[in-house]
Amino acid sequence: MSRDDRHPRIPGGDPDGAGHPDASAPPGEVDVAVAGDTHGAYALGKLTSVVLDALAEGATVRGGPLPGGGPDAVAERLRAACAPVLPEHGTGAEEALRTVVRAVAEGAADPADPWCAAHLHCPPLAVAAAADLAAAALNPSMDSWDQAPAAAALEQEVTAALAALVYPRRTAPDALITSGGTESNLVALLLARERARAAGAATVRVVCGDNAHHSVRRATWLLGLPEPVTVECPGGRVDPAAVDRVLAGLTGPALVVATAGTTDEGLVDPLPHLAAVAARHGAELHVDAAYGGPLLFSDRLAPLLDGLESAVSVTFDLHKLGWQPVAAGVLAVSDTGLLAPLALRADYLNADDDGEAGLPDLLGRSIRTTRRPDVLKIAATLRALGRTGLGSLVEHCVRTAREFAAFVDAHPALRRRPGEPGISTVLFRPTAADALPPAEGDALVAEVRRRLLTEGLAVVGRAVAEDADGTRRLWLKATLLHPRAAGEDLAGLLDLVTATAARIRTTHAQEPEGPR
Structure with a gap:
């Protein structure tokens, strides 16, 4: 039986291979059309045009970077447009998309407006958003190879390239795709804890500046680590001398967390000095470069991150200075062996005999199980812009x-x-x-x-x-x-x-x- 025989015509699809939807199909049938396969692409194309029109209409009504009126007014307009959110009988895909997308666009904070400049909240590039549509339609789940054959291979290529960007002189660096800086910092501290335990220590002490992102403190709480030792940051940057004094008083494994791009001011800690202090005391260095990491793309600006390669792990986000739709985080490590503690066996996802037969194991590439193929939009952007x-x-x-x-x-x-x-x-x-x-x-x-x-x-x-x-x-x-x-x-x-x-x-x- 041929592949075409196994995929009969779907109502609302392309009946004659001529490249257009079946105009005679009842409108309601597009409501339950799937997004993938050759037939689903036609239904998706029809609905995408509705979405694009609704986005434009909502932005026009909003007329600026933010809806006016404050939280209560925004919520009331949203309720009036979308009620009821669970009707007894559906309104159809086109009406639902037109209504919901228009209402959310009208009430959006639009980072594409230059006067929307409060947060590390970037306007995504169109190429990245278009690739994200493909990711949603294909819907591979990145927890087993048989759910994401090509996406798994693509992620391997992209993470290798990004790891080499951070660690150009290391022989076997590696990187994980994460949901952002919070997850990246959590995994970095998790790996540090496991290294400490493997060395026979009860735990690892985290030393950071009072300029560190709140996710560092949250990670210590989630992982059952002691409260971080926080040092002063005169002028907004960590004082290496203060770190030196703290490390001199600690026994056992320690992880110094530096920041390359603070949330409040965009400042970069003195990485070379912190790396030297950490090395002198036998401590490790992790750098939260969620904001500043993409400076590495620029030959002129990369020297601002001198010392980064001394870190055992580095966080950086591409949904900040990378113009990706949320989420697009990265955790790079200096050696792929450092990721070994993430290994996990679940027979239905990565059975031993499947691995022996050559099927790649994806489960140890994240602390999540089901996760989106965020690598697709990253890969498209990297290829498009270089x-x-x-x-x-x-x-x-x-x-x-x-x-x-x-x-x-x-x-x-x-x-x-x-x-x-x-x-x-x-x-x-x-x-x-x-x-x-x-x-x-x-x-x-x-x-x-x-x-x-x-x-x-x-x-x-x-x-x-x-x-x-x-x-x-x-x-x-x-x-x-x-x-x-x-x-x-x-x-x-x-x-x-x-x-x-x-x-x-x-x-x-x-x-x-x-x-x-």
């Missing part, structure tokens, strides 16, 4: 941050946190806040941000960081990840911030004083 193409986009974002910082410095009603900007992050605040008592000044900064959000005008972040006098103050944060927006696209945001601050101060001045 290392230099991605490097030029990273350089663009870094350059844009410098341009934006210069605009802040030139603005009479704003000031920037002293020092060079982080990777692509700029902290700033209205000078009007400095004219108030410290608590009131910080309250004004916070209210400016919330007012911009509520009115749907801009999405800026917030961060507490040291000022020139050592005082910790609240700052507005612009995290610039747009691969095409330039500094002048953001200049108007500064006038908007100062005008909003002025409006708030005027309103407060007009409010009657409370009882004395």
Whole structure:
């Protein structure tokens, strides 16, 4: 029996091989059409056009980086558009997609808008989003070879290339695809714990700066490790001397966690110095480069990560400075043997005799079982742009941050946190806040941000960081990840911030004083 005989015509599919759907099929039949195979692709194409129209319509109605009105108004509009979410009788695929996608697009925070710049939340490249559609349609599950034959091979090729990017001089580096920095840091600490146990120690002590991502502390909690020893970070970076003092007082295995691209400021810890301190005390180094890791794509910027190769493991995300749809995380290790503790046997997924017969074992490539083929979108992007193409986009974002910082410095009603900007992050605040008592000044900064959000005008972040006098103050944060927006696209945001601050101060001045 031929393959075609085993796949009879599906209603709503391509009846004559002419490359078009069966126009005579009842509309309802597309509702239950599957997305894969040659026939499903035609149904998917028809529905994709509905989705694209709904995305455009929703964005047009929204008209900016964020929906206006605040949480209650957004939720009410969503409920009004989508109720009931579980009708007694279905409305059909086209109507459902048009309604739900349009409503979510209308109420979205759109990172493709240059004024949506609060978080490490990138606008995904179209090539990556298109590849993600293919991943969803094919739906391979990356926990056994027989569910993902080609995707498994593709993941092996991509992880080898990414591991070599991090560890170009190591002979057998490796990498895992993860859901992001939180999972990558969790696995890194898990592997460190298992190495400590294999060496006969009860546990491993984690040493990190107070600038470390919260996932490091959460990972120690999940893994039953002692609370991390946290050291000071003058100016936002870990002090190697402080790490040296801590390690001198510890016995047993220790893992120093450094950060290459802090969430609040985009700062890179002094990696070469931390690597030297760790080596002197026989400790290991893990680097959380979820933000900064993609600097490696750029020949000009890669030196900012000097010392990275001394780490036993490195976290980096491609859904930040890699422009992938969430999720696209990576954990690289200096040697593939370090991943051995993840090995697990489940007969229905990786039986011994299947392995002996040559079927690849995927179960030890993640702490998850079922997981999406996130490698597909990564692979398409790497091939489309190449290392230099991605490097030029990273350089663009870094350059844009410098341009934006210069605009802040030139603005009479704003000031920037002293020092060079982080990777692509700029902290700033209205000078009007400095004219108030410290608590009131910080309250004004916070209210400016919330007012911009509520009115749907801009999405800026917030961060507490040291000022020139050592005082910790609240700052507005612009995290610039747009691969095409330039500094002048953001200049108007500064006038908007100062005008909003002025409006708030005027309103407060007009409010009657409370009882004395």
